[in-house]
Amino acid sequence: MLEGNAAAKAGGRAGGKMNQSPRVTTTAVQLEPYGYAMPPRRAHASLSLVGARDHRDVSDGDLSRGLIAGEGWAIAETWRRFAPMVLTMAQRSLGSKSEAEDIGQEVFYRVFRKAKALREPDSLRSFVYSFAVRALKSELRRRKMRAWLSFDAPEALVDVGSRTLDVESRDLLRKFHSLLDRLTARDRIVFVLRRMESMTVEEIASTMDLSLSTVKRSMAHSSNRLSRWIDADPGLAGFLDTERWGL
Amino acid sequence: MTTPPGEPPDSRALVSLTELGRTAVDQPTPTDLDRGLDTLLARIAAGKAHRRGLVHWSLVGVTAALAILAGLHFAYRSMWRLPAAEPPALAYQIEGGSVLESGYLRESGHGGIKLLFNEGSKFALTPGTRGWVRAIDKDGPRVAIERGTASCRVTPSRERRWLVEVGPFLVTVKGTVFTVSWDPLSEQFELRLKRGRVVVSGPVSGGDIALLAGQRLHVSLSKAETVITDENVANVENVENVENVENVENVENVENVENVDGVAGDTSGALAPPPQDSPAAQPSVEREPVERERPAGRSRSTVLAPSTTTKADVRDWSEALAGGHWDRILEDVKRAGLQATLDTASSEDLFVLATAARYRRRTEWARAALLAERRRFPDSPRALEALFLLGRVEESRERGASRAIAWYDEYLTHAPTGTFAAEALGRKLTLTSELEGPAQARTIAEDYLRRFPNGSYAGSARALRRVP
Numbered sequence: 083m084l085e086g087n088a089a090a091k092a093g094g095r096a097g098g099k100m101n102q103s104p105r106v107t108t109t110a111v112q113l114e115p116y117g118y119a120m121p122p123r124r125a126h127a128s129l130s131l132v133g134a135r136d137h138r139d140v141s142d143g144d145l146s147r148g149l150i151a152g153e154g155w156a157i158a159e160t161w162r163r164f165a166p167m168v169l170t171m172a173q174r175s176l177g178s179k180s181e182a183e184d185i186g187q188e189v190f191y192r193v194f195r196k197a198k199a200l201r202e203p204d205s206l207r208s209f210v211y212s213f214a215v216r217a218l219k220s221e222l223r224r225r226k227m228r229a230w231l232s233f234d235a236p237e238a239l240v241d242v243g244s245r246t247l248d249v250e251s252r253d254l255l256r257k258f259h260s261l262l263d264r265l266t267a268r269d270r271i272v273f274v275l276r277r278m279e280s281m282t283v284e285e286i287a288s289t290m291d292l293s294l295s296t297v298k299r300s301m302a303h304s305s306n307r308l309s310r311w312i313d314a315d316p317g318l319a320g321f322l323d324t325e326r327w328g329l
Numbered sequence: 330m331t332t333p334p335g336e337p338p339d340s341r342a343l344v345s346l347t348e349l350g351r352t353a354v355d356q357p358t359p360t361d362l363d364r365g366l367d368t369l370l371a372r373i374a375a376g377k378a379h380r381r382g383l384v385h386w387s388l389v390g391v392t393a394a395l396a397i398l399a400g401l402h403f404a405y406r407s408m409w410r411l412p413a414a415e416p417p418a419l420a421y422q423i424e425g426g427s428v429l430e431s432g433y434l435r436e437s438g439h440g441g442i443k444l445l446f447n448e449g450s451k452f453a454l455t456p457g458t459r460g461w462v463r464a465i466d467k468d469g470p471r472v473a474i475e476r477g478t479a480s481c482r483v484t485p486s487r488e489r490r491w492l493v494e495v496g497p498f499l500v501t502v503k504g505t506v507f508t509v510s511w512d513p514l515s516e517q518f519e520l521r522l523k524r525g526r527v528v529v530s531g532p533v534s535g536g537d538i539a540l541l542a543g544q545r546l547h548v549s550l551s552k553a554e555t556v557i558t559d560e561n562v563a564n565v566e567n568v569e570n571v572e573n574v575e576n577v578e579n580v581e582n583v584e585n586v587e588n589v590d591g592v593a594g595d596t597s598g599a600l601a602p603p604p605q606d607s608p609a610a611q612p613s614v615e616r617e618p619v620e621r622e623r624p625a626g627r628s629r630s631t632v633l634a635p636s637t638t639t640k641a642d643v644r645d646w647s648e649a650l651a652g653g654h655w656d657r658i659l660e661d662v663k664r665a666g667l668q669a670t671l672d673t674a675s676s677e678d679l680f681v682l683a684t685a686a687r688y689r690r691r692t693e694w695a696r697a698a699l700l701a702e703r704r705r706f707p708d709s710p711r712a713l714e715a716l717f718l719l720g721r722v723e724e725s726r727e728r729g730a731s732r733a734i735a736w737y738d739e740y741l742t743h744a745p746t747g748t749f750a751a752e753a754l755g756r757k758l759t760l761t762s763e764l765e766g767p768a769q770a771r772t773i774a775e776d777y778l779r780r781f782p783n784g785s786y787a788g789s790a791r792a793l794r795r796v797p
Contacts (some may be wrong), residue, residue: 090337157369157370157373158366158370159370161362161365161366162362162366165357165362165366166356166357166362169357169361169365170354170355170356170357173354174350174351174354177350180783183365185359186365187369187372189367190369191369191372191373194373201485206448249721249752250688251349254346254349255349255350255353258346258349258350259350277339277347277351278347278350298336301336302336302337305336305337305339305343306341308343309339309340309342309343310350310456312340312342312346313340314341316654318342318346
């Protein structure tokens with residue numbers, strides 16, 4: 083299993099370097115057309131890496147076709163190409179790196195399983211985005227439901243991964259995310275996509291399958307409410323009222 | 330990032346917060362991506378999701394079948410009036426840790442431990458809390474908290490009685506939701522009862538204390554002080570309670586009760602001595618009129634305790650801090666004089682003052698308050714936290730990095746598993762790298778990764794470790 087994974091990973095990562103290691107040793111595994119092996123279907127199957135070509139320059143259309151055909155290299159390359167985008171968007175939306183990683187796993191797993199439903203191979207990017215938005219929406223709704231059902235759960239901390247934020251910034255971030263928690267899942271995602279991911283209204287409408295006017299309304303709604311809540315929170319407004327935060 | 334053109338502008342505060350939220354997130358590192366890809370490929374190969382779906386629907390089916398069986402059983406019993414069956418044996422699952430043979434709850438990560446009982450009760454121990462499962466028998470379980478904080482939700486049951494040992498206290502629980510904590514260093518016990526009823530026994534005079542929903546019990550053994558606060562009851566109701574008092578020892582208390590929150594700066598309420606008949610080590614003072622329910626056999630009475638309105642209450646700085654009124658706190662200090670405040674303020678007030686001063690960038694005041702905390706209350710938990718915060722304060726002073734490292738070292742020596750241990754070691758790592766170069770910081774990075782592999786500074790530590 084591990085060897086199979088290594089092969090698929092290398093397909094998206096190593097690229098040209100692998101051309102320098104031409105020695106091939108395989109047992110009981112058929113290599114895919116691009117020289118990478120699919121994850122083994124049997125537990126005892128083992129394989130080694132072979133020389134291969136770099137797929138970084140492959141177009142989204144070809145990548146989609148590779149995915150639809152179930153090719154191993156396409157999985158690794160799709161992850162390499164789109165995972166950063168999905169992971170940062172999820173972390174900005176949820177305020178937690180670990181939850182963002184879970185969402186990333188879910189999104190790409192679904193993308194690979196549903197790749198055959200992709201009608202326009204060139205629109206792989208928005209295909210991935212739409213899965214990410216759907217997964218985020220479900221997660222935010224689930225979170226609200228959990229908060230409603232659970233008892234006095236300890237307050238969640240903002241998990242910024244490797245970032246070395248100071249204590250005050252962490253406090254601010256935590257408060258900010260607690261305000262975002264009060265928005266509906268849709269308003270929150272629209273806000274994040276527009277203000278943090280800098281997506282256009284049209285892109286958001288297309289990704290979220292909403293009309294332009296709904297996106298604009300949702301954006302205005304979330305922005306107004308957040309501003310009002312910040313003003314009503316003396317701790318937050320007071321803290322931001324310092325030179326440090328550029329106000 | 331500003332508001333895009335053509336859209337109504339966001340408030341400046343919102344723009345700042347959004348920017349912070351945006352920039353706080355780094356692009357995933359190649360290592361993160363590799364790890365994610367490994368997981369994903371393993372998942373695809375194993376087809377876990379498919380199996381999970383199968384399990385999910387199987388569970389739905391089993392649940393539905395059980396619900397039907399339970400309905401039939403209930404109908405059958407109602408019809409034939411069968412005697413109630415024995416309650417099912419109590420079992421529990423543990424998340425975030427494991428139970429050792431002695432019953433000790435060993436935390437496996439840094440996310441605390443959860444005990445989930447099969448009849449719906451839950452115990453959530455916050456990170457760092459030490460506890461045991463003492464016993465689980467047919468009468469009910471007995472859980473112990475040696476140190477730290479636990480949130481508990483106990484499903485009401487006639488058959489079972491839940492006992493929670495918290496330091497030297499014993500909490501007897503019926504169906505209820507509460508949070509309880511014990512700090513052995515400062516010998517402080519606190520219980521906040523959200524719903525239901527509990528009885529607390531322990532080293533307090535006057536016997537067991539029954540708490541009702543919305544009440545908070547705070548016991549400080551070192552100060553011989555017991556405080557019950559009804560967090561939902563307004564002062565007006567407190568005054569009404571006075572009429573029911575059977576055993577009022579001090580009529581002046583009535584005025585003090587009315588004034589507890591009302592008059593800032595009023596210091597008329599003097600600290601009352603503990604009752605003559607109580608041992609000094611047994612806390613026996615209550616500051617608010619509370620309804621104390623006696624155990625069976627005793628008459629139900631409301632006891633108004635002697636007044637102990639302290640300076641700390643009158644200042645009410647904690648509330649000001651929570652409300653963001655830092656300037657009010659600093660104004661109070663200015664009026665009273667910094668030195669006088671440092672010499673007389675309570676441990677909590679010094680801490681609040683330090684926090685307010687830090688937030689307002691009055692680093693000298695913050696430093697002075699934290700040093701006073703260390704000097705005057707060396708054994709309090711706040712004194713430990715002060716060590717870490719002194720490091721933070723030094724960091725914001727000119728050329729204070731090396732002094733900050735010294736404070737972080739001091740904190741890590743005294744509280745190697747304390748609340749701020751990860752942060753202190755992380756800051757030390759960063760400062761050492763800046764001051765002495767990455768090579769000098771590598772040992773600290775390794776130490777950090779060993780102790781906090783998922784900590785906030787783990788990424789920086791890994792990067793430092795790779796530096797030749």
